[in-house]
Structures are given as C-alpha cells and as structure tokens.
Amino acid sequence: MPNRLSGETSPYLLQHAENPVDWYPWGDEAFAKAREEDKPVLLSVGYSTCHWCHVMAHESFESHEIAGLMNEHFVNIKVDREERPDIDGVYMTAVQALTGQGGWPMTVFLTPDKKPFFAGTYFPPEDAHGRPGFPRLLQTINATWDERREDIVNSAESISDQLAEASGRAVPEEAFDPTVAASAVQAMLRSADEVWGGFGTAPKFPAPANLEFLLGRAARADEPEQAAIRTMLERTLWGMASGGMYDQIGGGFARYSVDVQWLVPHFEKMLYDNAALARVYLHAFQIFGDPAHERVVRETLTYLEREMLHEDGGFYSAQDADSEGIEGKFFLWTTAQVEGLLGEDAEAFNQIFGVTHEGNFYDPHNPELIGRNVLSRRTDPFPAANTSPERIEGWRRTLFEARSERIPPQTDDKVLTSWNGLALAVFAEAARVFGDAHLREIAERNARFVRERMWSNGALLHTCKDGVARIEGMLEDYAYYGLGLIELYQLTGDREHLDWANELLDVIVARFHDDEGGAFFETAEGAEELLFRQKPRFDQATPSAGASTAQLALMLQRYGLRTDGEAIAREVVAGVQGLILNAATGFGATLQVIDLLASPSRELAIVGAPEARAPLERVAAGRFLPGLALAPAAEPNGIPLLEGRESSEGGATAWLCENMACQLPAGSPDELARQLTETFPAIPDQPPEASP
Template identity: 40%
Template sequence: MLRLLLLCSSSSSSAFPLRPLPTPRLTRTRRPRHPFQLALSASYPTYRRPVSTLRVLSMAEGSHASTSQSQPHTNRLAAEHSPYLLQHAHNLVDWYPWGEEAFAQARKRDVPIFLSIGYSTCHWCHVMEVESFENDEVVKLLNDWFVSIKVDREERPDVDKVYMTYVQALYGGGGWPLSVFLSPDLKPLMGGTYFPPDDKFGRPGFKTVLKKVKEAWDNKRDMLVQSGALAIEQLSEALSATANMDKVPDGLSHTAINQCAEQLSASYDPKYGGFGAAPKFPRPVEIQLMLYYCKMLEGAAKSNQANAILEMVLFSLKCMARGGIHDHLGGGFHRYSVDECWHVPHFEKMMYDQGQLANVYLDVFSIKNDAFYSCTCRDILDYVRRDMTGPKGEIFSAEDADSAEYEGAPRKKEGAFYVWTSKEVDEILGEHAKLFKDHYYIKPSGNCDLSRRSDPHNEFKGKNVLIERNDSSVLASKHGMPIDKYLEILGECRRKLFDVRLGRPKPHLDDKVIVSWNGLTISAFARASKILRAESEGTKHNFPDVGCDPKEYLQVGERAAAFLRKQLYDETTRRLHHSFRNGPSKAPGFLDDYAFLILGLLDLYECGGSTDWLSWAIQLQETQDELFLDKEGGGYFNTPGEDPSVLLRVKEDHDGAEPSGNSVSVINLVRLASLVEGSRSASYRQKAEHILAVFETRLKDMAMAVPLMCCAADMLSVPSRKQVVLVGRKHSAEYETMLAAAHASYEPNKTVIHVDPTDPQEMKFWEENNSNIAQMAKSNSSGEDERAVALVCQNFTCSPPVTSPSALEELLSRKPAK
C-alpha cells in the first residue's frame, strides 16, 4: 500500500511499493478539525492541533480582501465564479482551474500536477492556504516543480470523488483539504489531506513532501505512473459493480434493516444521545432508518422494542437541539461537534444538513406531536429562509466556521461569531442575564469544560458556547415563574443577543446554489407546510422560531424550484447544470442533482403543489436514466461519463452526511411507480429492483453503511403501497385541512395524490398518466361546492370516501388486513 509516511525517510525503491491495491475501503469522510487527523498510516496516532498553529492561522477568505488590495499579484482563478477559487485568486501560487489548459501545461513542462481540493467554508483549507500557499518558499517549490490546480469540491464533486476515493482506499480515511499529486495524464501518484509547512511530530511537512515527490518523479517516474494507472484500474473495477441477478433475494431488505438497526443500537450513546463516539456528526439517514424500523416493529406488534428504538431517536434529537451544535440564537445546525456531548461544534453550517435535519425533526413531530420537535424544525427553516435564501428564491450553500472577532481584525478565528463572554451577556441582558446564564450554562471562565475533547488547547478560554443542560420546566420552577413566561423571556433574550451578533463581522457566505442541496431543502420546506399544520392550537413560538403560517414554507420551496428550473435547467436538452453563481457552472448535473431534486419535486407535489412539479420530476427521471443508468449492469453512475478528465465513474452507495444518489433514486422510483399506471409503473419498479441487486452484498454485509438503501429496499418489497387520493377544489380551506390530515401521521410507505377536477390541466395530466386517478376524480367531484373527498387505497381496494380530517386520520391509522 502506498503510504505518505515513506516520503519522510527513504529515497530507495522500497519507498514506493507498487503492489496491487487492496479492495478499496470506502469509509465515512470527515472534515478534520485537527490538522494531523490525516489520511496516513494507521500506525500513526491522531494528533491534536498544536496551540502555536491555532494562534498563527485562522485567516479565512474575508481577510483576503485587505490582502488583495495591497497585493498586485492575481492568478488565473480571478476569472472563476467559485467562492473557493476566488479566495485563492491572489496567492502567489500559479494556480490553474481544472481544465485542459492546466493538463496541457503539465504535459509541455513534463512535470507532475499538484491538485488541491477544498471548499470555501473549510477551516483547514484556510489554514493550509495561510501556512503554505502564502509561504514564499512553498510557492517557489510549487511553481518551479509542479503545475498546481485548485478545485472546489462543491462545484466539481466528480473530480473530488475520483481522488478522495483513491486516498480513502489507500489510507483508510480522507478529508479536506485534499492534496493529491497526479501525472500529466491525471493518474494519482500519492496523496493526503492537510500538511503543515514544516516537519512536526515525526510527520512530513509540505515542503518535505514536495521535495520527495520531485525526487521520486525524477528518479522513479515509471513506477509511479504504473502504480497510478493500476490504482485507477482497480478502483474502477471495484466501484462499477454489476448485478448478478435482476432483483434482491426475498427477505434481504428485512434482514438488512434489522442488521443496521442492531448495529446502530450497539453504538448508541445513552448518556448524550447519538450513534458513535466523538467527534459526533449528525447523520440524518441513521435517524430515518431507526424511525422506519420502529414502524416495522409496531406493524409486527412488537411495541416494547419499537418504543426502545423510538426513545433512542427522541433522546438523540433532543440532545442535538439542546447542544452547541445547534445555533440557539440564529437557528440551524453546525456541521458536527468535536466532543461527545454535542457541545463545541465545528462552526460551519452546510445546507445539506439543514434540509435533512428539518425532515427528521418533522418525522418525529408527526409521531409524537411534541412542539419541541416542530419548533426545532421551524428554527432550521426560518434560518434558511432568513440568511440562506437569495432574492429570487435560490438557496445558498454554506456559512464559514471562521470570522473576525472585530471589524478590521487581521485574522479570523473559528467560532468568533457565535461565542460569548459572561460579561457580554450581563451587559446586554441586564435583569434577565442570570436566568439566561443559568439556562445556557454560561460562566465567567467559559463553559467549554464538559469534555476534555471540547477545548483541549484553550481556544475558547473565557468564552461560552450556548448549551442547554437542564429541562426548561425545572429551571422555570427554580426562577419561580410559569413555564410559558420563562420561555418567553428566553426568546426575548435570544433576540437581543441575536441583534447584537448582527453587528459582528459575519462568517463568509458561500452563495453558490447547488441543485442537489436545494432539492433536499425543498423537500423539507414542502413537507413542513403540511405536517406543521398539526401543531396544537396555542403552540408558543419564541425567537428564532418566528411562528409563521406553515403554508409560507411551501412558497419558499416552490420559489427555489422555480429558480432551478429557470437558471439551471435546459428545456431543450432536459439537462441540469450542477450549480449557479453569476451564471450556471461549467459542470453538468450529477446523479445527486437529479435524484435529490426529483425527491424535492415529489414532495412539492404531494404537499399541495401543481402537477407541473410532478411532470418535471418525470422528465428529470427520464434524463437521469439516459445519462447515469447502467442499463446492462444496473445501478446509477455518479457522472454522465462525458468528461474524459474524470477517470472514474462510481456507483456510489454510501449513505453518509448526504444520502447516496442510488438510495434516493430507488425511493423516487418506488414513489413514481405509485403515481403512474401500467407499463410505466412496472418499468420504474424493475429499475429499482435492478439497482438494489447491484448492492446486494453491501446490504447483506455492511448494512450500517447504507441505512437509507435499507429503507429503500424495504419500501420496494412492500406488497402494496398505501395511496391517499384527495379530490377537491385546491386552496379551499376544506381542501387544505384534508391535505394536512393526509400528511399528519408518519407513514413512509404512503403516496398522497390530490386532484382538482375543475382544473383542466390537472385532469389532462392524470388522464395521460393514470386514468384510474382521473376516473376517481370525476366520480368523487363535488361540483361547485368547497367539499373535499378523500379515499385510502391499498391492495387494489379503496375505502369509501370520507369528508372530514378526523375520519381520514382514522382511516390512515388502521392496519391493513392480512
């Protein structure tokens, strides 16, 4: 196995062993909080980042504005649109964007390529920039010996996937910044993640790495190139699996879900919630699996087991919402916590987290009808609407972890925007300061002391990351006031601190619009518009939950979808672009863009949107099949395969921080099959079966890596999906109430179909796509009155029509006849 550690010590041929690659180990990729959490040999311990590094670095994008004003040098990245590439536009490194100009230069000079991949809100990407890419000695080595290429992994996930997969397969892990050396024909030679500029703790510094790569290129080029070619060949074979059969064996889906739930249960943290140890990442697909499993257990009359699983989910979501990973003042969630108690986060906020987390809090609210979960969902969505949505409805990508402590500060610090001193709280809140400090564990010495992992280098000494450690009702009693009054005061205090925080230098906003992440977030806005209508009358909403009418959320989702259709979809070719910033990106849409957007559009339709969204989803599914489906071997590739510079087409299955495109596609196909009829429905199901057959071994042997795919497999195995057919005049009060009732209960194996028989366009859609639905709409039309009628259909039988929300909810709660 190639190891970067060999760069430190040896120039003999043994330094570059070229034995065949092992079977790739595709592990969860995490952005390292500590600089020496690298993709190196497992024999090396993981080091914590040294204090000296912290005090020198943390100079993120915002500080580059002043640098660029005094720095006349501008490189090729200045012509790019990506915020990440623009952050490096004034480095003295002679950067190229990914493309033929760079490749041709490497061939002409006969030198290797240094490929650096990151994203604009990546803390350790900023660190490596300041330490190395603004270091004259490093700059000279890079410019003299290499062609250097910068890639935004959010703009070109296809390029990132190739070389991240290589690093993960060889070293067992990866992260960003990703640093990989390539031959001029783009084969990987060796790679890692973050490198400090100089040798430390017995590990190679970046200057040492550059010198050793140069030496190896000059003296052992043939071996390096052969090894890189072999690596790509073996990875291509491993990641392009084909199905040995047309469908998965009967019973595999139940086995996979049971296995995944058992493994997650074994890793459950009963003290702080969540699955696994620190650092703790929210992984919504795990919650989705556990909720799905709970529903299965209930259906099998195993209520005790179901309750035990549900309690794990409830406690985990409460701990997350009460922890510092949740922004109590502005709403939304940070990327992950470095400790086991969800307290001190890595402070960046990513859009793919927000949509998924909002959805799982919605799911739990639909099960428990507890306002804690609905209000948490609301504060996520209100944060997105307030801070992350553009003027035309577009939803942005991320906010940085780093920011300046004050205007004009020469350097940025991680979390500066979010942390507070006890004195600041006293001055801002006055008479209510003590109540607020009790509630959020605020202390003069700082509160990052709950775990030795929280702040090992005293970065946050004297600072407080807000965390709720006690139940509000207990604290309200301690302060001698009713709970409603107590929560109202807390909300007022949060608003005051939020207003003060607005005066601080804000973290950098990555205003790139990514189709896939918009799709996940559109799904959450759509579902919230109906599920949150079930909140009890009189539910209190305290800042940052603004307590809007849930129907406003549907409007946010539809505006985002309309932006994507106008700016990132070609009506002629029916193809998507991947992202938008000052115009569509050069990169085409990838599998996740199609799959996640289809998911969002299906939810827009089912939650009250026009059949136009459903028509678009069907069109996108056709294009997805055309571009990505392996029609012979089954499964979807992650790229269209039309760019020769992208060396791997991967059939990805891992459900990580984002679900895999294949998992989501199976669910989409199951849902589409329940909306249309005849041969088209059968075709959708057949494709879903074939996809799952590709990943049979993964489902059987490593179910915990694919929790959403486990759910997808079971959804496909359900003999008859429940259909709720609602007929009525859209936007009438009765219709809206009935539609909310159709979505009120948690039922993952349910499709909601709504038809307005007075709308000619809708009737035409159903006559063309599902004549049975069109006939049901005609038969149950109430003429000109406002009455809405619902039928629940399953096992080829429909219930008698009902016209009240309570009757519909009662119908949906019945177990199907065996």
C-alpha cells in the same frame, strides 16, 4: 498579482486567487502543461467553509517559500468539491484506498494522465502530529518523481486499474432480502451512543439518512425494537438540539460535533445538513408530538430563509466556520458579554444556556477565546419563577441582535441544484404539515428559480453563481431535485411538478444508467471523462444518489406514471445489499428503499376544490406516512392514481389505497383518520397540533 483562479465563479477558488501559487482550475490546460513540462500534478480539493482548508491555505499556499516549491516542481490544480463532486468523489476514493481515511483539504499527487500515486489530507508547514511538513513532502515527491519514475507510473497504473474495476463491477445477481433492514436496525442500535445519542464516538456527525430510516421503523407496529429505536431517537434529537451543534440563538445546525456530547461544534453550517435535519425533526414531530421538535424545524427554516436564500428563490450552499480568521468567534460568549446585555437576568440565562466564567470552548491557537462559551440548553429551563418561555425568548432576541453587530462568517453564495432539492423537499413538506402559506411560497419560488435558471435543453446544470449556471448536472442533482418536486406536488396538487420529476427520471435512465453492469453512474454519458465513472453506493454527508434515484422511481410508480420503478429500485439495492451489514450506518438511504420495497404500495387521492380538500389534507399532514403517494387534485387530471375519482358536489372525497386497491371513499376527516389509523397502526391516533 491574481493567478488563474481570478476568472472563476466558485467562492472557494476565488479565496485562492491571490495566492502566490500558480494555481490552475481543473481542465485540459493544466494537464497539457504537466505533459509538456514533464511534471507531476498537485491536486488540492476543498470547499469554501472548510476550517482546515483555510488553515492549510494560510500556512502553505500563502507562503512564498512553499509556493515557490509548488510552482517549480508541480502543476498545481485547485478544485471546489461542491462545484465538482465528480472529481472529488473519484479522488477521495483514491485517498481512502491509499491512506484508509479521507477528509478535506484533500491533497493528491497525480501523473500528467490524471492517475494518483500519493495522497493525503491536511499537511502542516513543518513536521507535526505525525505528519510530514508540506515542504518536506513536496521535496520528497519531487525527488521520487525524478529518481523512481517507473515505480511511480506503475503504482499509479495499478491504483487506477483497481479503482476502476471496483467502480465498474456489475451488480451481483442475488435475491432481494428484506431482512437486511431488520439486521441493520440491530447494528445501528449497537453502534448508538447510549448516553448522548447518535452513532459512534467523536467527532460525531448527525447522519440524517440513518435517523430517517429509524424514524420509519419507529412508526411501524410490527417493529420488535420499536421501544429501543424510539428511545435512541429521542436521546439523539434532544442531544443535538440542546447542544452547541444547534445554534441556540439563530437556529440551524453546524456540520458536526467535535465531542460525543454534541456540545462543541465545527461551526460551518451547510445547506444539506440543515435541510435534512429539519426534515428529521419534522417527521419526529409527527411521530412524537413534541413541540420542541416543531420549534427546531421552524427555527432552522427561518435561519435558511434569513441567511441562505437568494432573493429570486435559490438557496446558497454554506456558511463559514471562521469569522475574522478565527473559528467560532461569531458564535461564542463570555459571562461579561451576557451580563452587559441582560443585567440582572444574566445569572438565569447563564444557568439555562451553560455559560460559565471558565468557558467551555478551547482553542490553543487563539488564546483570546479563553473564557468563551458555546451556548447549550441542558439544564432545567425554568430555575426560577421569572424565567418564563417568553422571557427566555426575549433574552435570545437580545443576544441575537447583539450578535448581528459582529462580523459574520462568509456565505458561499453558489446555488447547487442537488442541495436545493433537499431544501425544496423540507420547505414543501413543512408547509403541508404546518399549513404554512409562507413556507409554500418559498418552495414554489425555489422550483421556479431552478426551472428558469438551471434547467436548459432538457438537462439540469449543477451550479449557479452570479446569475450564470454551469457544469453539467450529476445524478444527485436529478435525484434530489426530483424528490423535492414530489413533495411540492403533494403540497400543491399542481401536476407540472410531478411531470417534471418524471422527466428528470427519464434523463437519469437515459444518461446515467449502466446498461452493462446495472445501477447508475454519478456522471452522465458524454460528460467529461475522469479516471472512471463512479457509482454512488454509500451515503456521504448527503444520501446516496443511487438510493435517492430508487426512491424517486418507486414514488413515481406509485402514482401510476411508470412501470419500471420497482425494477430500478431493486437493481440499486442489489448493487449494495451484500455490503450493508458490514457498515449499516453507511446505508441509511438504501435501507429506506429496502423498507419501501418490502411494504405495500400505499396511495391517497384527495379530490375536490382546495378549500374543500383542506380538512382531509390536514388529517394526512399530521401523520408520518413514509412512502405514501399523496395526490391532491380539484378533479381527475390524467394521473392514473386519480382516474375515475370524482368528489361529491361541493365537497371533497379521499380514497386510501393499497397496491391501487382502494377502501371505501372517505368524505369526512374522522373517516379518513380511522382508515389511516387502521392502515398505519403505529401512528398516533390524535396527530400533533402544529402551532399557528
């Protein structure tokens, strides 16, 4: 019999709608019941594509015996972390404070007034791996609640007070220190894997915000570690794209690698990872000119369009790791399967893509996967004369078509404004870099979708499912989507995109700013009151929303639309500057802001009819120019950067400026290229040519 989750729209909550657990969605009803029945609350937080969430659901939440314990002794609340990142953020902070680590599924026990007193992540159905079995844990918590209530309440009060104090701490009054970024470069290089790239050990996450920071440093002529940074980046980009974390058949990246070699992934695919990593590879292509980077960008965007795009323009959130209840089954291959599809070509394919009879994937829970392989592409791609690039592509298509007949992983089809902002940014920028009209159409359609479906009465909504938008927008929604709109403006020259980005920042300043302590809260003024209003400081899987707000403010000031952009950015940086050197890899987005603040403001106005502007725009598009405010327009349209800029009769003219002081007008691609090379001396003299 369906429980209370059956009326929800979240795919994750609906996955639990048939559980015997008496689940409540987050809301007043659940906490009122806890107070009325004098029971603690069991809060379970996860997301639809989380493998270990599925495991705990199957082992515990589908068990009538365990559900009986939960229903008898607790009020049980289920939350989708993607739908409610505010709730997830507050209680994940508690989990990390109590246990020293975090992850999903998140399991937190609360008093009826929402205060945490015990927390963890995954618990097995029986004692195992140093973790108590979930039934034993439930019985222990219940007994402690009955016998030591005062201790629990006092502990919960103390934990909540400490978390609230830490979150509400005022921004320290310390001077802006641009040298923090150079020190962070050293720290990142020390933590880098010198063999496979990336940071740290297994499990290994891609950390795109850190890679973007290092790309910016790699493009600077004054960077003393430029050679080491470029080596690290090329090693990392090759490692990820050649390993199993990248889908060698269908394109797109899995969430992370379980090993240091980027070989065996955790197979779920997230919109935010693929948008951010496609952009990393796009910028790497601009710097290094490697066609392999272009291929990754195009294949990843093709994957997002093919499998994650709503027909009206919004992007879905994620795809599951599991199919037919088994993690990775959809993506794995045996030698026999390859031989059955490719015949005598199978030997060459297996050599190129690392397929062996023994297999490279092991799952002790699923012996049927013995001998299965995650595809990688790490050997000489041309071991024999007959393995031309065209033949390899033909083999990939054959396997892709065969794989399409398998039962695919489920797609979480809710549309999140924040993650769509990341997707908008890369589709718009890639359309500009590649001169691709189809990518442009996807970007413009996405902006229309969000404007029409998720923007209401001057405010963004966070999520849209089945045509219904709901949940008040959070800081990440405004900041990420605002940055995406700036990329769309730089592509189209359509001022409405820039004006909307500025309007989003107006809302941020009015409703998210901490007027007493400085910086920005994750939730808006007047939003649902949780334990405390959290401020996003660190990067998580996505960039810090505070740092993204700072980037948005700086860019809008460079267009001349604001005067407070630098002050906003400095305030955000001041809130975390003292933390960066203790954990540099947690602050990639903030480090990008520090570099923007420490560099001159650079602007490029290109005025003329679209067809006349195109050659000049291509010159700029081929180069990685971080922080450049690009303003393409047919004529001056009220944007201060374009004031007084008139093109030559029937032609187009470019003005390259620094802190609004401009060089002589450039009327030819060669002249603009010369100016850009002098202004950004580390960029390639001859930018890479994108394939048609």
